[in-house]
Structures are given as structure tokens and as C-alpha cells.
Amino acid sequence: DAGVIQSPRHEVTEMGQEVTLRCKPISGHDYLFWYRQTMMRGLELLIYFNNNVPIDDSGMPEDRFSAKMPNASFSTLKIQPSEPRDSAVYFCASSFHGAEDEQYFGPGTRLTVT
Amino acid sequence: AQSVAQPEDQVNVAEGNPLTVKCTYSVSGNPYLFWYVQYPNRGLQFLLKYITGDNLVKGSYGFEAEFNKSQTSFHLKKPSALVSDSALYFCAVRDGGSTLGRLYFGRGTQLTVWP
Numbered sequence: 001d002a003g004v005i006q007s008p009r010h011e012v013t014e015m016g017q018e019v020t021l022r023c024k025p026i027s028g029h030d031y032l033f034w035y036r037q038t039m040m041r042g043l044e045l046l047i048y049f050n051n052n053v054p055i056d057d058s059g060m061p062e063d064r065f066s067a068k069m070p071n072a073s074f075s076t077l078k079i080q081p082s083e084p085r086d087s088a089v090y091f092c093a094s095s096f097h098g099a100e101d102e103q104y105f106g107p108g109t110r111l112t113v114t
Numbered sequence: 115a116q117s118v119a120q121p122e123d124q125v126n127v128a129e130g131n132p133l134t135v136k137c138t139y140s141v142s143g144n145p146y147l148f149w150y151v152q153y154p155n156r157g158l159q160f161l162l163k164y165i166t167g168d169n170l171v172k173g174s175y176g177f178e179a180e181f182n183k184s185q186t187s188f189h190l191k192k193p194s195a196l197v198s199d200s201a202l203y204f205c206a207v208r209d210g211g212s213t214l215g216r217l218y219f220g221r222g223t224q225l226t227v228w229p
Contacts, residue, residue, distance in 0.1 A: 004157075030215075031215040033215075033216070042219075042221045042222060043158075043204065043219050043221075043222070045216060045219075048215065048216055050215060055214065055215070055216075056214070091157055091158070093157075093158075095215065097215070099146055099208055099210055099212065099215070100146060100163070100165045100210075102148055102160040102163055103158075103160070103217060104160070105150075105157030105158040105159070106157050107156060107157050108155075108156075108157050
């Protein structure tokens with residue numbers, strides 16, 4: 001398996017623009033997680049899905065952020081409008097359904113909002 | 115509530131010396147504990163986990179971790195550090211009795227191994 005795939009790897013955009021980050025989880029995994037990593041705040045869980053259904057979105061910063069999982073092999077994280085403080089590395093991770101199962105992380109998308 | 119504490123932001127050790135990266139946790143039920151490593155410009159990689167059984171868990175790249183229930187700790191160890199071990203290390207916990215899938219991560223410890 002190719003692992004968790006994220007695109008794009010790098011995104012540079014201007015403040016106010018819409019940004020869409022994409023993730024393809026590992027086939028057969030039931031859970032999908034979106035994280036954000038910054039120097040100041042460390043690793044933050046934004047939202048996670050189980051069987052394509054959002055379970056906990058309490059980490060989503062504000063209404064400008066939205067996430068969808070239309071099917072088991074694809075998820076998006078959208079920021080509209082983007083702001084400079086959204087600059088961070090965004091990770092997608094997936095795991096099997098058991099509590100014993102580890103998460104597998106993608107390579108991340110480095111977002112820079114100018 | 116579930117949480118993880120990594121009391122050291124940075125750990126520095128000479129190559130060839132043993133290393134320890136500390137982790138303590140808080141969970142209401144049985145803890146499921148994980149260590150991850152992050153190299154620069156990469157995603158987190160799974161190193162090892164404790165679910166049940168032997169308190170000493172062995173993982174990738176020669177790392178091991180010891181589960182201590184009385185001290186609620188899960189310290190990461192390696193007998194002989196390599197320069198290539200330099201990276202950011204994260205400890206994470208999940209309540210084994212919970213049906214929810216999320217992990218709770220610590221803030222990470224930057225390990226630097228100098229030649």
C-alpha cells in the first residue's frame with residue numbers, strides 16, 4: 001500500500017483565498033483524522049471521521065474550516081477564507097477500527113498564507 | 115479526561131550513550147500507549163505501542179518503552195543512541211475502554227544526538 005496520500009504537499013496562497021487540502025487514507029481503514037501542526041501550538045486534532053461520518057469536530061478553529069469525507073477513500077479540508085494565522089502543516093492520518101490500532105500519517109501539506 | 119505530558123521539550127545525548135524520553139499519562143480506563151517519531155519535513159511514524167502484557171515493549175529502530183502503571187509512565191528508551199535518532203518524539207494515549215478512535219498526543223520532545 002502507498003500509505004496515506006496528501007495533496008498538495010505545499011500550498012502558498014494569499015489571504016482571503018479558498019484553500020482545499022486533500023487526503024486519501026489507507027484502504028480498509030475506518031478512521032480518518034485531520035491534524036494541524038505549528039511551532040506555537042504543537043499537534044492539534046481538528047476533526048476525525050469514522051466510516052465517513054464526522055465524530056468530533058471540536059478542534060476545528062472556526063467556521064472558516066470545513067471537512068468532508070464523501071467516501072471511504074477521499075477526504076478534504078477546506079479553509080475559506082484563509083488567513084495568515086492558518087499557516088501550518090496539515091496532516092491527515094488513518095487507522096483501522098480497533099482501539100489497539102496505531103494511526104498512519106501522511107506526509108503533510110505545508111500551507112503558507114501571505 | 116485523557117492527557118499526556120512530556121516534561122522535557124529537549125533531550126540532548128552523546129552518540130553511543132543511552133537515551134530516555136519521558137512520558138506520563140492520565141486516563142480513566144486502561145491505557146493504550148503509543149510512541150511516534152517525526153523527522154524533519156515528514157509525517158509522524160509509529161514506533162511502538164503498549165496494549166497489554168509485558169511491561170517492556172520493543173519497537174522499531176532499537177527503541178523500547180517501559181509501561182509503569184503505578185507511576186503512570188511510559189518512557190521511551192534506547193541503549194545506545196545514534197546521530198540518526200535525532201528527531202521529534204511524541205507520546206500518545208487512548209482509553210482502552212473508549213469506543214472513540216482518537217489519540218491524545220503530548221507536545222513532543224526534541225531529541226538531539228551529537229557525534
